Amino acid sequence: MITVGVLGANGRMGSEACAAVEGAEDLELVARVDVRGTERSGADAEVTDDREVLRGADVVVDFTHPSAVADNLRWCVDAGLHVVVGTSGVGEDLLDDVRGRLQPGQAVLVVPNFGIGAVLMMRFAAQAARFYDSVEVVELHHPRKADAPSGTATRTAQMIAAARAEAGLGPGPDATTHDPDGARGATVDGIPVHAVRMAGLVAHQEVLLGSEGETLTIRHDSLHRSSFMPGVLLACRKVAEHPGLTVGLDGLLGLD
Numbered sequence: 001m002i003t004v005g006v007l008g009a010n011g012r013m014g015s016e017a018c019a020a021v022e023g024a025e026d027l028e029l030v031a032r033v034d035v036r037g038t039e040r041s042g043a044d045a046e047v048t049d050d051r052e053v054l055r056g057a058d059v060v061v062d063f064t065h066p067s068a069v070a071d072n073l074r075w076c077v078d079a080g081l082h083v084v085v086g087t088s089g090v091g092e093d094l095l096d097d098v099r100g101r102l103q104p105g106q107a108v109l110v111v112p113n114f115g116i117g118a119v120l121m122m123r124f125a126a127q128a129a130r131f132y133d134s135v136e137v138v139e140l141h142h143p144r145k146a147d148a149p150s151g152t153a154t155r156t157a158q159m160i161a162a163a164r165a166e167a168g169l170g171p172g173p174d175a176t177t178h179d180p181d182g183a184r185g186a187t188v189d190g191i192p193v194h195a196v197r198m199a200g201l202v203a204h205q206e207v208l209l210g211s212e213g214e215t216l217t218i219r220h221d222s223l224h225r226s227s228f229m230p231g232v233l234l235a236c237r238k239v240a241e242h243p244g245l246t247v248g249l250d251g252l253l254g255l256d
């Protein structure tokens with residue numbers, strides 16, 4: 001039995017993750033932590049705002065907020081816990097800091113997207129990137145999302161940029177010289193990234209690739225947060241077998 005604690009347990013993802021862990025025969029949910037404790041969850045007296053309860057877990061899963069994840073992650077690592085980070089906004093500086101704090105045998109897994117299709121979409125995009133002149137990423141999410149661009153879009157752009165650099169390719173052609181309102185979007189590692197926030201959406205992404213006379217569109221849609229749960233459970237089960245810092249679910253899926 002692997003014991004699991006969830007940070008952000010009252011949230012959209014945290015509550016779904018708690019239910020998924022509770023439904024798994026080989027996992028035991030031993031701690032639910034949320035910044036407001038029981039205030040938001042009402043009758044659910046198991047939720048606390050005290051991270052100390054996490055010390056009883058083998059693995060802690062974080063689904064909180066980009067502004068909270070660094071402090072939570074450092075706390076968990078310093079407590080010697082294995083950590084699965086689902087929260088977006090984990091940058092290179094934090095990854096470097098975490099690497100330096102890890103004890104031998106301790107594992108931290110940072111997963112930009114737990115959806116199997118999303119993992120494949122990122123890999124397909126990186127594979128295709130060297131064959132096209134132009135590549136742009138469009139991410140589309142529910143309007144309650146706190147950050148833009150999404151962690152998935154950032155990771156995708158990084159993977160595309162690395163693949164293009166390896167192939168000796170630079171940015172795509174673009175004659176824009178006047179864009180006072182930023183309509184061309186953000187750039188991540190030189191790759192244009194556009195963010196849409198729209199009621200009715202959950203989590204979606206398109207990678208658009210183009211060359212003279214043809215385009216290729218790679219699209220993934222998470223239509224419900226249940227789509228992330230097989231990946232979350234896999235991460236809880238396998239994280240301890242991957243000591244050190246790992247980014248992405250690829251290795252756990254046998255894709256590396």
Ligand SMILES: NC(=O)C1=CN([C@@H]2O[C@H](COP(=O)(O)OP(=O)(O)OC[C@H]3O[C@@H](n4cnc5c(N)ncnc54)[C@H](OP(=O)(O)O)[C@@H]3O)[C@@H](O)[C@H]2O)C=CC1
Pocket residue numbers: 007008009010011012013014033034035036040063064065066068072085086087088089111112113114115151228
């Ligand atoms: N990797 C993946 O596959 C996925 C990642 N995500 C990411 O997960 C994160 C959470 O998303 P979502 O569930 O939609 O967000 P929600 O806002 O629904 O949930 C976050 C929860 O965390 C709580 N919280 C905030 N700060 C802390 C803290 N310091 N300690 C404990 N709890 C805290 C919030 O409380 P309060 O609201 O009171 O502030 C809220 O209850 C985002 O970064 C999102 O991008 C989402 C989907 C999939």
Ligand SMILES: O=C(O)C1=N[C@H](C(=O)O)C[C@H](O)C1
Pocket residue numbers: 088112113141142145146149150151152153202203204
């Ligand atoms: O906030 C969300 O909803 C999601 N966040 C993650 C991200 O930032 O990429 C994963 C998925 O896109 C859903």
